[in-house]
Amino acid sequence: HISAQQAHGGGKLVRLATTTSTDNSGLIDHLAPQFERDTGYSLQVIAVGTGKALQLGKRGDVDVILVHAPTSEARFVADGHGVHRHVVMENDFIVVGPRDDPAKLGGAKSAADAFARLVKGKSRAVKFVSRGDDSGTHKKEMTLWRDAGVEPAWSGRFEVGQGMGKSLQIAEELQAYLLIDRGTWIFLRDQTTLEVVFQGDPSLGNPYGVIAVSPKRAPVNFGGAKAFIDWLTSKRGQRAIGDYTVAGTRLFTPMAGH
Amino acid sequence: MDLFEATAQALVLLAVFDPALWEIIGISFRVSLTAICIAIPPALLAAFLLAHLEFPGRRVLISLFNTLLSLPAVVIGLTVYLMLSRQGPLGDWQLLFTRSAMVIAQIMLAFPILVSMSHAAFQAADQRAWETARTLGIPSPQAFVMVVGEVRFGLLAAVLAGFGRIIAEVGASMMVGGNILHFTRNIPTAIALETSMGNFAQGIALGIVLLIIAFALNLSLQYFQGRGKLSL
């Protein structure tokens, strides 16, 4: 391997900041070798929370970011920190919970209904684990509460401030409900006794965007970032995303061009 | 840089006793002080015995404690997690994601460093201290306390190192506490959260708050260590 120090600043190294969900699910490990083979760039992946990924981009410490927080992404571009934003893939959010489903989410007609049911009795028996970390998932959750017209404040709601995988572990221990992206769920579902209790509502879409960090603010490897985005949105890249399966299930739906 | 701003803001919150800030401060110090207080007596005793008793396997045991210093906190966190988890052997106690679980993990974290450092302190003690105490007819338990008094400077350093390890530690607390707001979120896990959210300035500001309180604690402890310099 070339040393990181040599590679850094040289044009052949691309640094990608991405959320833990894409990295933990194994997608990036699947994509990186193909990208490197096709383009000759080498990719370094820094898997962090959404907020930190955006912050690393703002400071010019990475060249390209891949996250799922549409509003923040738009602001990132609007503020001039990034260019060439593309939605490249999507999966969706689902609500998982204990098998006996105490809040009866299984009968909910819409996402708004499901979230209203959670709060209804304000019962201690109904527990809900919230990411509480301002991540894409957490932002989605807050939107859903707002859409349901309820105040998410009862003693059964725990804000854990951790990543998706850890939050699932905590939900498992507490036998609580959890909003989770399908990719992580498919990847980790064998480790829990929780089950999917609500899914399929159109408002639960989870689009992933890729953004090149603006070369105007920092001496980033813009060419490399561009190459990554181009590859990801190309036919080959999109096919690679669509090809990725875990236990026979596809994790992400390619979206470029939609 | 907004660092100064964030620090100033955190200090203001500290000064006006902002309930949210003081809650996590309270959790941090309550948990870590409890853990260190529980860990100290057995650790000192173990260190003393390791320093003063000759028995087979003594050196290996010392090496073992020194090695445990290199055990990542998250591994200890995992171990405690697996014990306390619903499916674990102690699952019935229902301690996971409580402050008690954090105390348990922190005791395990502090123990090796306390033993290793205090052992070095006892080893450096003048053998005559123990002998003189015994020869003055002082029973072993009190003689032990007297030797502790003689090497209190080194022991205090050990305790501070142990306390520093657990008050600043994030992996195990995150793992067994869960960083749950109002319950188990302490300063380090809050810092980790702020960092993961990209709020670097807030993270550092919280770190400075922790430091300031630790410094106050430290100064108030200083009188224990006395002058520290011995003539002859």
Place this chain on the structure above:
Amino acid sequence: MDLFEATAQALVLLAVFDPALWEIIGISFRVSLTAICIAIPPALLAAFLLAHLEFPGRRVLISLFNTLLSLPAVVIGLTVYLMLSRQGPLGDWQLLFTRSAMVIAQIMLAFPILVSMSHAAFQAADQRAWETARTLGIPSPQAFVMVVGEVRFGLLAAVLAGFGRIIAEVGASMMVGGNILHFTRNIPTAIALETSMGNFAQGIALGIVLLIIAFALNLSLQYFQGRGKLSL
């Protein structure tokens, strides 16, 4: 539990020199050993001066070092990050997300614990050691080395504590190293990754691998501390 299985598997990988496992082991130890070797000389000197020189502000400085023990690693990581970030004052060095950055952060992490613990060791030293060396006409630098030799037992404990802190530390390495596979992924960040993916057994297995290597290192260091027990 699949813990034993995972550990056995990790040990097999260790034994057959699995390149992936040995790569992260290599990064861990290369980075931490470099950091500790750079940190030791200035830390010992600082500790010695703090123990032997009388100057105004000495006690406050000692308290300060003791307090720095409570500084969360992630805060040090953040600080180093802000320095090395492209927009930071040292951005031009282009060190972020390299092993050099990890070395820098780990030096800063190890320094306070080295100073604090070695200070306790020097403080416990017999003042006559220094005086006798001087009175024998030995120049200050060599006299310092001789005093170091006299308290090597305590200093070794300090070094082990400092090494334990950095080899097992995850927050700062994660922050400034980025946990990049093949470049900056070391054992603790790998453990954190495994844990966050729910692969507890793998996490613990890696921890055990770390421990085994640390134990080997430890035993080989033991001859430095010699018999350790002094008569009279």
Place this chain on the structure above:
Amino acid sequence: MNATTEIRYSEIHKFFNRRHLLNRLSLSLEGGTATLLSGENGAGKTTLLRILSGLEKPSECRVDFTPGEPGSNPQPWSQCRRRLQRQVMYLHQQPYMFDGSVVHNLALALPRTMPRLQRGKKIRQALEWAQLEALKEAAAKTLSGGEKQRVSLARAWLRQSRILLLDEPIANMDRESQVRTVALLRRFKNARAALMISSHNHEVFCQLIDRRLVLDSGKLSPAQAPLLPGNVTPLARDGAPSGNAGNASR
């Protein structure tokens, strides 16, 4: 003299550095008698006294706490260690002072159960004997060599041990303190304590001691050369010499 044997040691053996430092010695400590232990530097005096008082592990040693009584039998040293530490008081060649004042160091020798008033009185007497009233609040660790030895002896007096082993108790004392020490030891002896003193300064003790043992090449033997009381007369003012006068020869 009607001495009662307090403890009988036999088979005392110490092997170090490929050398038989103490070679199967036997020794009794007898109440109401004082023994002077002499021998060259490195002969093993300190080692012997430390073994007798349960502080240093011998290669071999047997201890009998009830010698001569029917049914008494000597036990191995390692089983008697704690009992020896409790019953036999050893004064270090270089006395150790605990952190704290002189008064604190003296108070350590008194039983915890002693009433406050009595404690105060005892400590005042000890301070007076040691002539340290002016330094009673001083940090004991900063005392001068001779002052430390005086504190150490004052602690021995407060402890009132029946068996007292003193390792060079007067090495750093001034002449007056030496004389006062001998007087104090005489009081111990009159109270029927067993004393054993290691010293290179025989003359000072000549009026106190009942026997003088010489440690040489690992063996203990009664001294050949008689003591010379004449040599210390300028300062020894109390009592008549007990050693028999004779010519100096060595």
Place this chain on the structure above:
Amino acid sequence: MNATTEIRYSEIHKFFNRRHLLNRLSLSLEGGTATLLSGENGAGKTTLLRILSGLEKPSECRVDFTPGEPGSNPQPWSQCRRRLQRQVMYLHQQPYMFDGSVVHNLALALPRTMPRLQRGKKIRQALEWAQLEALKEAAAKTLSGGEKQRVSLARAWLRQSRILLLDEPIANMDRESQVRTVALLRRFKNARAALMISSHNHEVFCQLIDRRLVLDSGKLSPAQAPLLPGNVTPLARDGAPSGNAGNASR
């Protein structure tokens, strides 16, 4: 005697524990002479010697390295500290041994630049003088009290310092070693070194010393009572007494 003044100290003052331990003393160290420093326990002898050798900070003190020469002027102690430490050798009341063998401890006193062969020869001579050939490989920390004092003196001999301050050098020594020590010190003196010896054991040194100073209540004064060489005759075999004989009175 034609003594050359090596160092002149003036205004030596030490204040501790609300007590003027040393009260504006003056003192010269003169080459080729030996001074006995006496005084009660706690009089301040150790403190004085440590100040003179640059180890302990006085409340006040001025040092003149070229007394009497034109243009010489006394400097404050704190500016001369390192120079004093280099030039004046102080032997601790309780000597300190470094970890390692006796040979290692002796070797420390030799300059690093000395050739190997010469080092070996010097060390062998020192071992012989200290009569520690049999223990040369023993760990110095485990030596007996008197043996440590002998090592300490042997180091002083190897170091060949022009100015030597000895704090109770013979306190733990046996009689033979005491006599040998006096003989060694005489050789130092003949080599025109300046010696200052603190001791409670005046008689042993009576044939060596040129003057005797008494430290009392912070003041230094020449001794009133003459020395009594007669008291040590049984062992002192070399040379004639230099003190003038007289009656013991105190």
